[in-house]
């Protein structure tokens with residue numbers, strides 16, 4: 001392996017680790033319905049894994065109402 005190939009491999013592994021630690025929203029898609037989570041929502045709540053609609057429904061389930 002050339003130095004460049006090693007560097008590329010390390011970069012790939014690092015990026016994979018970052019995506020995994022960022023969770024389901026790493027691709028910006030809702031965990032429940034697969035729709036895009038709005039950029040504004042992600043900016044306000046980077047850890048958001050659901051779109052607004054699915055988050056509201058999920059919270060209703062959690063609170064039992």
Ligand SMILES: [Zn+2]
Nearest residue numbers: 030033051054
């Ligand atoms: Zn959704």
